[in-house]
Amino acid sequence: MSENQVIQSVWTRPRRQKREQPALSREVIVAEAVRLLDEEGAAALSMRRLGTRLNAGATSMYSHMASKDELIELVVDHVYGEMEVPGPDAAKDWRAAASACAHSVRSTILRHPWIAPMLGEVGVSLGPNSMRLTEGMLAMLEEAGFDLEQADHVVRILFAYVIGMTTSEAAWLTMLARSGQSQEDWTRKVWPAVEQATRDYPHLRRRYTAQEGGRSSEVLVDNFGYGLDWVLDGLGSRLGQGSRKGAEVG
Amino acid sequence: MSENQVIQSVWTRPRRQKREQPALSREVIVAEAVRLLDEEGAAALSMRRLGTRLNAGATSMYSHMASKDELIELVVDHVYGEMEVPGPDAAKDWRAAASACAHSVRSTILRHPWIAPMLGEVGVSLGPNSMRLTEGMLAMLEEAGFDLEQADHVVRILFAYVIGMTTSEAAWLTMLARSGQSQEDWTRKVWPAVEQATRDYPHLRRRYTAQEGGRSSEVLVDNFGYGLDWVLDGLGSRLGQGSRKGAEVG
DNA sequence: GGAGCTTGCGAACACTGTACGCCTCTCGTA
DNA sequence: TACGAGAGGCGTACAGTGTTCGCAAGCTCC
Numbered sequence: 001m002s003e004n005q006v007i008q009s010v011w012t013r014p015r016r017q018k019r020e021q022p023a024l025s026r027e028v029i030v031a032e033a034v035r036l037l038d039e040e041g042a043a044a045l046s047m048r049r050l051g052t053r054l055n056a057g058a059t060s061m062y063s064h065m066a067s068k069d070e071l072i073e074l075v076v077d078h079v080y081g082e083m084e085v086p087g088p089d090a091a092k093d094w095r096a097a098a099s100a101c102a103h104s105v106r107s108t109i110l111r112h113p114w115i116a117p118m119l120g121e122v123g124v125s126l127g128p129n130s131m132r133l134t135e136g137m138l139a140m141l142e143e144a145g146f147d148l149e150q151a152d153h154v155v156r157i158l159f160a161y162v163i164g165m166t167t168s169e170a171a172w173l174t175m176l177a178r179s180g181q182s183q184e185d186w187t188r189k190v191w192p193a194v195e196q197a198t199r200d201y202p203h204l205r206r207r208y209t210a211q212e213g214g215r216s217s218e219v220l221v222d223n224f225g226y227g228l229d230w231v232l233d234g235l236g237s238r239l240g241q242g243s244r245k246g247a248e249v250g
Numbered sequence: 251m252s253e254n255q256v257i258q259s260v261w262t263r264p265r266r267q268k269r270e271q272p273a274l275s276r277e278v279i280v281a282e283a284v285r286l287l288d289e290e291g292a293a294a295l296s297m298r299r300l301g302t303r304l305n306a307g308a309t310s311m312y313s314h315m316a317s318k319d320e321l322i323e324l325v326v327d328h329v330y331g332e333m334e335v336p337g338p339d340a341a342k343d344w345r346a347a348a349s350a351c352a353h354s355v356r357s358t359i360l361r362h363p364w365i366a367p368m369l370g371e372v373g374v375s376l377g378p379n380s381m382r383l384t385e386g387m388l389a390m391l392e393e394a395g396f397d398l399e400q401a402d403h404v405v406r407i408l409f410a411y412v413i414g415m416t417t418s419e420a421a422w423l424t425m426l427a428r429s430g431q432s433q434e435d436w437t438r439k440v441w442p443a444v445e446q447a448t449r450d451y452p453h454l455r456r457r458y459t460a461q462e463g464g465r466s467s468e469v470l471v472d473n474f475g476y477g478l479d480w481v482l483d484g485l486g487s488r489l490g491q492g493s494r495k496g497a498e499v500g
Numbered sequence: 501g502g503a504g505c506t507t508g509c510g511a512a513c514a515c516t517g518t519a520c521g522c523c524t525c526t527c528g529t530a
Numbered sequence: 531t532a533c534g535a536g537a538g539g540c541g542t543a544c545a546g547t548g549t550t551c552g553c554a555a556g557c558t559c560c
Contacts, residue, residue, distance in 0.1 A: 059539080117368075135454045138457065160414030167370045207398060234483055301509095307510070310507080310508050516545100523538105
């Protein structure tokens, strides 16, 4: 191979490492992958780097999963596991429970912003944690009085809103992290470009100038909660009026 | 370099191709990239393959854009260009206009399902088509009586819903395309796994069995429209209250 | 005619996911 | 206690990736 390899005989070559540790397992691999993603972002996740961090070879993970895509599915479900599932008596105040769940999904995604694009790639999965979450919501809503079809709609719509909204927040965080600058620095630097780009778009320009200096995290959570209330209002107005869709509601 | 290279002299070597065509340009590169993505999916997009399809070298695109990431930004904005922007007199019936725009966004994404994860990676961009779309919506809503802040919220919430909802539809389409099977085949094949996986999740199981055989496209569009109505209801009920203005509109 | 700029491209580099085969260790059974 | 089977781990290799670099060709303007 490379010319600077040290020549070793059978006697000098170190013996293969004894199998003292619990070795590798899905759990430790996935946990380390999440840590790597948190620290260095999605682009930095390669099988080789992951192997190195695990004191393992580049292909040692393939005994525990079939491919990198599978690893990503496992990682996604691992993160699903951090989201708060409505408890058994949550149906007493379904609005609060749904809101808490939505906020939990949001903050989990923001804690791991790299996951946003992965959610779009993986789609619906059969992972245990993702199922636990959906199951918990469905159970809670049915107990609160929705029928199955309604509850199904509610869950879809709520998650679509939460994930859609949070994805754009996460994209912003990711790009800030990649640029390595503070929000203020970045805004100041890009501002001329924005000013020029919005020349022909007066409404957009007013929107951006109104938010000059970026949006604080309080504003962002207010934004999120505003839309969430709105979605939950829609949810509430459907409760109790049977399962014949919302067609005649106005 | 390689040993089977044919030795050529100045005389036998073909002359460099004359520059007869309009050569390469951002537009043709991006258009070809979209075509490639439509035909073969996101994983098949590589600079080399794209170059080949353009009868160009592997690195010939780098005169027109700085990186593959930039190409993707351009591609995303190109697709934004296919979405329907509310016209000048759309404010007369803002509900219909917003609904039409939402449906247009949805069907554009479903026409190019590979774009869903990219939307999560790119985030808010300064591309002209994405700006035209947002500007059109903001203008329409302001003319309909919302103030700037309200309109901003509305646009965010509506797009979050539409993109979130459509992303999961797109993920389903993408995976079907990858597997190369019909929806029925796929459902039949995966059904046992679903049955086993949902063993401990009775609500989920009931949901899946209720949809056995998959969900037809009519059901999907109904689903989408149902949530859309709901979001637009919330929109309507806010119109007029909040930051005073437009109380008598609607 | 020639300088300078832009476009195109072949080669090379560092890196990717993963198939394959070999080695080692563990464990169940004889 | 011996042995065979299986599983986990890993070095190597292969095909492919994005991108840099330097060179060649053509265009434009002095």
